[in-house]
Amino acid sequence: MSKRVLMQEAKNRIHVVFEREHCRSGMEQVPALSCIDEPGPLRACLDKLDHLVGLNGVKEFVKEIYAWLEINKRRRAVGLSADQQVLHMMFTGNPGTGKTTVARILAELFREMGVLSKGHLVEVERADLVGEYIGHTAQKTREHVKKALGGILFIDEAYSLARGGEKDFGKEAIDTMVKSMEDYCNDFILILAGYVEEMEHFLHTNPGLPSRFPIRLHFTDFSLDELMVIAENMLQERQYRLSLTAQEKLRHHLSKQLAVQDQPFGNARYIRNIVEQAIRNQAVRLLHMRYTSKEELMTIRGEDLRFHHHEEKQRIYSWYNEKG
C-alpha cells in the first residue's frame, strides 16, 4: 500500500488510518521489562512500569538496578564483595510526565527487590518542610525523613527550597536533608523533582548536592502518538473506548495543542482530565435515553469530547486536580 498515493486520493481519511496503525504498533512494542523472569509481586510491579507509555530511560534504569542486585547475590554466593550504591535521585521533567507515578512504582519495586524495607512514598513540597521560626524547619524536615524511612521521600519542585537565598528557611531544609542522608544512609531514598533548568540551578546553590544525587532521570514530554496511546489506555482501563470520530477529534485537538504551545500543557495529566470530562459528558448524554446498549455505555463519541478555550491557552491544572 502506498501511503503517498492514497493520501492524494483521500488525504484526511488515509492520514487517520495511517496514524492509527502507527499508534497501535506503539502499543504492541515488546515491553522493556518483560525479559526479567520474575514471578509474583515483583512481576506485577515490573508490569505496572512496563504499562506506562514511553519512559524508556526509566525502564532501562530499573533493568540496571535489577541486574546489579541479582549479580550481587551471585557474587555473595561465591564469597565476593557486594557493595551498596547510593540510590538518591533527581527527576526532571514538565508537569504530567509521570514523575510521581514512577516514584510510587519505584518504591514498590525496591521493596520487592529487597532494597527498601517498606516501599512507601512520602510526597512533600516546600510548604511541608519549611517552618516559620528558627529550628522549626529542621524539625519539620526530620519528621518527614522519619516518616519516609524504609521508603522514598519525594520532594516536588525541590528547587523552591533554594528560592529565598541564604536567609530563607529553605536552606535549613536542604541542610537538614543532607545531614539525614548521611545519618540514615541507605534507610530511605530521596528523590528531588522539578523542571530541568530550575533543578540545575538548584544543584549549583550547594556544591555538596550534585554528587549526592548520582541518578538523574529525565521525563520527556509525550509525543502526539504517545498521548493518543495514553488516552486509549486510560479509557480501556475504565472499560470505555473512543469512536473513530472521537479518535480523530482528539488527535486533531492534541496536534493543534502541540503545535501552538510554547509551554508544556500538562502532558498525561491533561489527557486524564480530558478522559474524565468526556466520561461525564457521555453520562449526561446517555442519561435520558431509555435504553442504552453495552456498546453505547462503552463508547465515547466525538460530541463527548469538548475542549474549552481556556484549556487551550493555559497549563491545565483544573480545580479538582489532585497531586499525582
Ligand SMILES: Nc1ncnc2c1ncn2[C@@H]1O[C@H](COP(=O)(O)OP(=O)(O)OP(=O)(O)O)[C@@H](O)[C@H]1O
Ligand atoms: N507514561 C505514562 N503512561 C500513562 N499514563 C501516565 C504516564 N505518565 C503519567 N501518566 C498519568 O498522568 C497523570 C499525571 O502523572 P504524574 O502525576 O505522575 O505526573 P508528574 O510528572 O508527577 O506531574 P507534576 O510535575 O505536575 O507533579 C497520572 O494520572 C498518571 O497515571
Ligand SMILES: [Mg+2]
Ligand atoms: Mg508529581
